[in-house]
Amino acid sequence: MVAQAGTTPLTHENPADHRRTKGGTVLFGVMSALYDNARWQPLEDALRLARRGDGTGFFDLADAGSGRHDGTFPNAADASFVIGCNDGTAVLTDEQIMSTATRWSEDFPLFGGYQARGLFGCRFWDVPRHPLARPTAATASPVLVIGGLHDPATPYQGAVDLTAALGNGVLLTWEGEGHTAYLRSECVDEVVDRYLVDLAVPEPGRRCQA
Known part of the structure; x- marks a missing residue:
């Protein structure tokens, strides 16, 4: 689909919306949809439309992912850039970046x-x-860490590493899809609520099924 858009740019079915995309919006739309399985059906619909040259579905998914509204955007991307750069020390050379990209x-x-x-x-x-x-x-109170096995935005290994780095952390594994786990699973909700209210942590190795 990305290659197809590169040859024949997708357009918006709304005649007042003159945007076109050669593939970037397709990729971002897919990424946006993967955050939440409630968006999987809109993603399927977007793919069907795009096969006919209509990029409306992907524009909608991309707009939802970026927070676009009436042509304006929130400052989430700017904040992410500033925070990410400010919190770390690594500076890659152009050669290192190109090598990594390859x-x-x-x-x-x-x-x-x-x-x-x-x-x-x-x-x-x-x-x-x-x-x-x-x-x-x-702290004497263990810190609860939650990791989702199928989170497309935050790899599960990050939760494993954070738990080990804390030294006093307990990992709860959610075997579901989507970004974040709380309010997506009754099992996760129960564990989190007990932790926040009573400082009770689950037994090591606790897993919640999807």
């Missing part, structure tokens, strides 16, 4: 090259930074 394109053919463009952002962030310290849990 590797990602090979390892992750659909999204690798598309996502690699973001590596250039911090390359030009030349204000004083305030990198975060390694997280620890210097």
